[in-house]
Amino acid sequence: xxxxxxxxxxxxxxxxxxxxxxxxxxxxxxxxxxxxxxxxxxxxxxxxxxxxxxxxxxxxxxxxxxxxxxxxxxxxxxxxxxxxxxxxxxxxxxxxxxxxxxxxxxxxxxxxxxxxxxxxxxxxxxxxxxxxxxxxxxxxxxxxxxxxxxxxxxxxxxxxxxxxxxxxxxxxxxxxxxxxxxxxxxxxxx
Numbered sequence: 001x002x003x004x005x006x007x008x009x010x011x012x013x014x015x016x017x018x019x020x021x022x023x024x025x026x027x028x029x030x031x032x033x034x035x036x037x038x039x040x041x042x043x044x045x046x047x048x049x050x051x052x053x054x055x056x057x058x059x060x061x062x063x064x065x066x067x068x069x070x071x072x073x074x075x076x077x078x079x080x081x082x083x084x085x086x087x088x089x090x091x092x093x094x095x096x097x098x099x100x101x102x103x104x105x106x107x108x109x110x111x112x113x114x115x116x117x118x119x120x121x122x123x124x125x126x127x128x129x130x131x132x133x134x135x136x137x138x139x140x141x142x143x144x145x146x147x148x149x150x151x152x153x154x155x156x157x158x159x160x161x162x163x164x165x166x167x168x169x170x171x172x173x174x175x176x177x178x179x180x181x182x183x184x185x186x187x188x189x190x
Contacts, residue, residue: 014184026055026100027190028144034184036069036084045071047084047182051154053092057099061092063110065138067182072118077110081121086160086182088114088138102149108156111139116162116178134162134178144188 010014025131030051035044046069053063065088090112116136142156161179 017115026058026061028053028055028188029145029190030186030188031182032154032186034067034182036072037181037183041067045069047072047184049086049184053090055092055094055096055100055106058096059094061094062090063090064088065090065112067184083119085117085119086114086136086138088112088116088136088160090138094144104146106144106145106146107141109139109141109158110158111137113137116160118178124142134160134164136160136178140182146188146190150190151186152188152190154188156183158182158184 012046020063032051033046033048036047037044047067049065049067051063051065053061057060065086067086068104069084072082090110092108092110094106094108096104096106114136116134117131118134119131138158138160140156140158144152144154148154159179159181162177165177
């Protein structure tokens with residue numbers, strides 16, 4: 001099942017990045033790679049995904065953020081494999097320094113709501129798994145920097161948290177509100 005999920009995520013990312021689109025000065029696609037961390041002493045686990053959005057008038061906009069974590073928060077002496085998916089719809093406020101065309105930078109803040117899904121499988125025990133779907137929110141800040149009209153870099157730091165307590169299954173992360181930080185960076189196409 002994990003192989004199918006990984007293949008679907010990879011195909012969706014490639015389709016979004018290489019799909020033909022109308023040229024819009026303020027529309028963008030940002031494939032990224034990052035790190036999730038539960039707390040300051042957590043060394044984090046890799047995550048990747050894509051963020052796509054549109055900035056109306058160069059300042060206000062909206063974006064959709066999809067992230068996939070193939071090893072979502074392994075615990076010490078853990079006997080399970082965890083994966084995680086986040087799918088968020090965010091509002092974004094960014095100030096274009098240098099304009100909306102050509103080279104320039106755009107610091108931004110963003111926040112929104114969406115889905116946080118965790119899936120857990122016990123190691124060495126077949127057909128034993130648990131999944132939790134939770135509504136959550138995220139808030140963050142970052143910067144986009146463009147080298148020219150169409151290509152740049154983006155980095156951001158986001159905080160994710162579920163609205164409700166997660167209960168059920170054998171997942172050691174359940175029993176409270178899931179909350180974590182994500183730092184990500186990638187190339188931005190606009």
